Amino acid sequence: MFVTASLGRWQLSRAAQKEALQALLDQRAAMPALHQRQLPGGADSGMGALSDVVHRAVKLEGHWLPEHTVYLDNRQMQGRPGFFVLTPLQLEGGGGVVLVQRGWAPRNFQDRLQLPPVETPPGLVHLVGRIAPPPSRLYELGGGDSAPGSSRIRQNLDLAAFRTETGLALMDLSVLQAGPRSEGLQRDWPVVNAGVDKHYGYAFQWFGLSSLIALLYAWFQIVRRFLRPRQRPRA
Structure with missing residues (x-):
């Protein structure tokens, strides 16, 4: 008792x-949305760590790096399995690179290696999102990150390993892109x-x-x- x-x-x-x-x-x-210069490590940053800004809204502008797009498998949105699509964004003005979780796309269950059609606009893009930790890890057998770069479809993505693999100056955070469905992606992220x-x-x-x-x-x-x-x- x-x-x-x-x-x-x-x-x-x-x-x-x-x-x-x-x-x-x-x-x-x-709170009002942060500018990319206010991110940890940015030119105007007064924040010391990710914990100081996580879940804050942020405005970004830069250029997509589509050659480094990754599709995280077995991710759900509204109960449907598919991919989380992640693309690095090279910030305008040399402010580093942010890994953006752009949204969710369904997978083709007849051909599990087929990538969903996702548009990646060229040129300067502007987006609003929410600062978040890197994507959560799912249980996997045999260590899915053992052969980095072998496939765009992955079970998990380790940010430090991805930084080494790509040679990009990735920040120690990611951004959940907000907004309505577009570019073949759905963005009904769960409420924090x-x-x-x-x-x-x-x-x-x-x-x-x-x-x-x-x-x-x-x-x-x-x-x-x-x-x-x-x-x-x-x-």
Whole structure:
């Protein structure tokens, strides 16, 4: 009983931490969009690390480097499997290179090696997005990054290894491109959520289990003993 109650209190403390995180995320979402010069390592950057700007909106302008486009396989959007399409963007004015998660495209299940038709505009492009960590890794067998450059279709992408492979001055972040569907890509990215409700749900379960244990203890150790008929002493 005491263990389950302690676990319930721990989940409440985690919920309080996540509420503070959610407040920070909401605050950053309401801030004006950063300019690319304000990114960590940029000319006008006052930010020391990715954690200072993650989930902030940002405006970028530069030129796509389509020869380095990568298709991350087994990624879902709205429950449909397909590719996340990633293309480096050479920032205008020599401000480095940002890996842009441009959107999602469906795959051809009859020919799993066929790439989806994605347009990559030439010349100077302007885009708005949200600063994010590099793409999350999926479980894979045999180390899918062991042969870099062997295929544009990959299970995962390690940013440091990709920087070495391409020779590009990639920043230690990525940008989720925002906006309506275009260029053959869908951009219905999930809403950033710290997951506060999950911890309240776990806390409710632990406290409920603690209450059940207390009731069972009271029934078997107190109530049943009180209700049990007393034996009369023999004459």
